[in-house]
Amino acid sequence: MVKNYPPKTYTSLTEIQADLRTGSTTCAQLVAHYLRNIEAQNATLNAFVAVYAEQARARAVEIDAKIASGTAGRLAGMVLGIKDVLCYKDHGLQAGSKILDGFTSQFTATAVQRVLDEDAIIIGRQNCDEFAMGSSNENSAFGVVRNAIDPARVPGGSSGGSAVAVQADMCLASLGSDTGGSVRQPAAFCGVVGLKPTYARVSRWGLVAYGSSFDCIGPITKCVADAAILLEIMAGSDDFDSTVSDQPVPAYSQNLPLNKKLRIGYLREGLESEGVDAQIKRATSQKLDQIRAAGHQVEAFDFPLIKYFLPTYYVLTTAEASSNLSRFDGVRYGHRSAGATDLVSLYKKSRSEGFGDEVRRRIMLGTFVLSANYYDAYYTKAQKVRRLIAQETQKLFERFDFVVSPTTPTTAFLLGQQTPDPLQMYLADIFTVQANVVGNPCISVPNGADENGLPIGFQIMGSPFEEANLLAFAESLEKI
């Protein structure tokens, strides 16, 4: 049943900062408000695994003083939650896994440091699927997260806690991570905005690695403008991450007006495939009508390689995960088995006890596709297909400014509904993985709800490093 959805207070940083300027609110009041909401709802929703109440209160007082003296940063008034895969010095970090029991970050992720430097307040650490592997937040050692609109349903994953925290007004915004849809898919299921930036736009320093050539840190917010300011602050070169792009970072938060008429391509499967929920098709085609009515050109396209999206994604990400997760050996971090008798049994037992089913499944798959006899048949082949998908995607952007689809084929499903069949679960990502396979920026914005009140997401993909236009277009949709 859809419960009485909490009345939204603030839906953007702009609103908050206007009230901070006039004195009609303070950071201390904002923190108190979000802490009250956490107190009232977190026991049911399980979005936060740690709440930094005292620190947030103390920081609020400091930032209120900075506001009074005119020295506050650009994120003054933004109360943020961070997914449990982002390092924050001297705070716990477990990536939703038992294998990191008791682990404390030794340093702060670059993206997190940059928002702190602009006076964001971090209110807590958010639940997620173990090592960001999942589409429903049912794979966490901290237990499932529930969708605030209907607690019998999943919030999506893997950044489920981060999406629900924003949905249920337990913070203004969250930082999540997106390897195959983990920011956009839960944003869609929870009725909020989720942005996956271009690969290498934001430093991955301090992000727990899952699939390193796919992983992106991205914001989950109530409005596009908040995603823009967070991206502007997080993006850009970083001495700690040699893969991050040194392309200049545009003032995304300033560039939002968009006056151009655009060419929009929509994926035919998104509107016609039998696997897509009828109400999502209806909402998507209504959105396309609105876009046409706003004067843009809208045209369908076919993308025959769509059938290779998920196999390519799962071969390559499991391969990368099997390598990335080899560092969790019971020696250096977290859980160490008490039953080990020698080094090999220490590795085996610590890893078997510490990792959950989905992570074990993926490590085994990844090890298999990288094994000497199968490397060429799976890993090399998938790399070639990745290249093909990238080439074909690039061609799309010669025809279109943006490529759109529903974010997900269904709305939020019931807890437990998809867990018996991992392949069925993987289908939840059919529309989101392409952007990670090719590295393009991609955003999910709310697009109404189905007849049960469950949110629907509309996804827009842009060309690499064209976030300014992508955000401008997404924001223009908020208005029509």
Ligand code: GLN
């Ligand atoms: N749901 C996808 C997976 O399970 C995506 C996860 C992610 O983006 N971290 O891999």
